[in-house]
Amino acid sequence: MSRVAVLTDSTSRIPEKLSHGLPIFTFPLVVTLEGKPYREGVDISLEEFYKKLPSLREFPTTSRPAPEDYIEAFKKAFEVADSLVVITISSGISATYEGAVVAAKEFPGKEIEVIDSQQLAMAHGWQVVTAARAAKAGLSFKEVVEIANLVKERSHVCFMADTLDYLYKGGRISGVAHLVGSMLKIKPVVAMEEGKLKLVGKVRSRTAGIEEMISWMEEALRGNPVAELSLLNVLASDFALELKKSLSSRFGIEEGLIIDDTASVIIGAHCGPGTSGPNFYSAVPGFRNGIVRFD
Numbered sequence: 001m002s003r004v005a006v007l008t009d010s011t012s013r014i015p016e017k018l019s020h021g022l023p024i025f026t027f028p029l030v031v032t033l034e035g036k037p038y039r040e041g042v043d044i045s046l047e048e049f050y051k052k053l054p055s056l057r058e059f060p061t062t063s064r065p066a067p068e069d070y071i072e073a074f075k076k077a078f079e080v081a082d083s084l085v086v087i088t089i090s091s092g093i094s095a096t097y098e099g100a101v102v103a104a105k106e107f108p109g110k111e112i113e114v115i116d117s118q119q120l121a122m123a124h125g126w127q128v129v130t131a132a133r134a135a136k137a138g139l140s141f142k143e144v145v146e147i148a149n150l151v152k153e154r155s156h157v158c159f160m161a162d163t164l165d166y167l168y169k170g171g172r173i174s175g176v177a178h179l180v181g182s183m184l185k186i187k188p189v190v191a192m193e194e195g196k197l198k199l200v201g202k203v204r205s206r207t208a209g210i211e212e213m214i215s216w217m218e219e220a221l222r223g224n225p226v227a228e229l230s231l232l233n234v235l236a237s238d239f240a241l242e243l244k245k246s247l248s249s250r251f252g253i254e255e256g257l258i259i260d261d262t263a264s265v266i267i268g269a270h271c272g273p274g275t276s277g278p279n280f281y282s283a284v285p286g287f288r289n290g291i292v293r294f295d
Contacts, residue, residue, distance in 0.1 A: 004135040004144045005081035007073055009065065009096050010040040011089045012125035013264035015230070022132035023081065027073035029089075029096065029266045032061045039069065040265040049265045050235060053273060059166065060269035064096045070103035083111035083141040085148055087128050089266075091116045092195030113145045115152065118195040121267050122230040122259070122279035123157035130281075130292035137294030151281050151292055156220040158191035158200065159232050159277025160209035160239075166272030191216055206239060210246050217247075217278055224282040226251055227290040230259035234268045234275035243276050 005023040008014075014024065028039040033052060038044035053060070077084055086104065091097040097116045104112045117124040131148040139147070164186070189201030189212045201212035229247065233240040240260065248255045261279065263271065283290020 003081045004083045004141050005077045006132040007077050007084050007086045008128045009088050011264045011266045012128050014125045018129050023135050024132045025077040027065050027069050030063045031265050031269050034058050062266050064099045085131050085144050086114040087117050089120050090118045090195045119155050119192050121232050122261050123155040126155055126281045127151045133294050154281040157279045158213050158216050160189045161271050162274025214250050221282050227281050227283045229280040230261040232263050232277045234263045234271050235273035236276040240276040
C-alpha cells in the first residue's frame with residue numbers, strides 16, 4: 001500500500017495537540033521585520049514574533065517560501081512517503097500555491113496533488129489535519145485527496161480585527177475603506193469567501209463583533225452542525241475567551257472542545273494585535289458526529 005504524507009505551509013499553524021503523530025510536513029513562509037527577512041518557524045519563533053510585533057516601527061511584510069524551502073520540504077516528506085498531498089493557503093491572497101505547483105514539477109514520476117485550500121489559518125489547517133488522519137489510517141492517495149476536498153468545501157473562517165491598519169498596510173483592504181474606517185473607529189469583521197478576504201461587517205465594539213461573527217457563522221453552516229472549531233488569536237486572549245464562551249453557548253459546544261490557536265506569524269502580521277475569530281468546518285455526513293476521524 002502506498003504511504004501518503006501531507007505537506008502544508010506555515011500559515012496553517014496547526015496546534016500540537018492536533019498534529020501530534022500525524023504525517024504532516026511544513027514549509028515556511030517569510031516575514032520581513034524592519035528590513036530583515038525571517039523564515040517562519042526557522043529563523044523566528046511564534047513567541048519571538050509576538051514579542052516584537054507591538055513595538056515594531058514599520059508594518060511587517062510577507063512573502064511566499066523560497067524555491068529551495070519548497071524543495072527541501074518535498075524531499076523530507078518523500079523520505080517517509082510514496083505520495084504527497086500538498087495543501088496551501090488560498091491562492092487568492094498568496095502566491096504560495098503557485099510556488100508549490102512549480103516545486104511539484106521538480107519531482108517527475110512522483111504522485112503529488114497540490115490543493116488550493118481557498119482558506120487561511122485553521123480553516124486551511126482543518127483540511128490538512130483531516131487529510132493527515134486519513135493518510136495515517138492507511139487510506140489510499142486518491143481517498144486522502146477526496147477527504148481534503150470534502151473538508152475544503154465545508155471550511156470557513158471569519159475574524160474581527162482591532163484596527164484596519166494592518167489589513168490596509170498588507171494590501172488586503174482599499175485606502176478609502178481604511179481612511180473611512182479609521183475616522184469612524186470601526187473594527188472590521190472579515191471572512192474568507194471564494195478564496196479572498198471580504199469585509200462582511202463593521203462594528204464599534206467587541207460585543208457587536210461577536211454577534212456579527214456568530215451571525216455569519218450561522219449563515220455559513222447552512223443548518224449543519226459544527227464538526228470541529230478553533231479560535232484564531234493574535235494577542236487577544238481576553239477577546240478569544242469571551243468569544244469562546246459565546247460560541248459554546250450559541251452552538252452547544254463544550255468550551256474544552258474549542259481549540260485555542262495562536263495565529264501564525266504570517267497571519268498575525270496581516271491582522272495585527274487584538275484579532276480573534278472562529279475557524280471551523282461543518283459536519284460531514286457519514287462520519288461519527290460529522291468529525292472526519294479514523295480512530
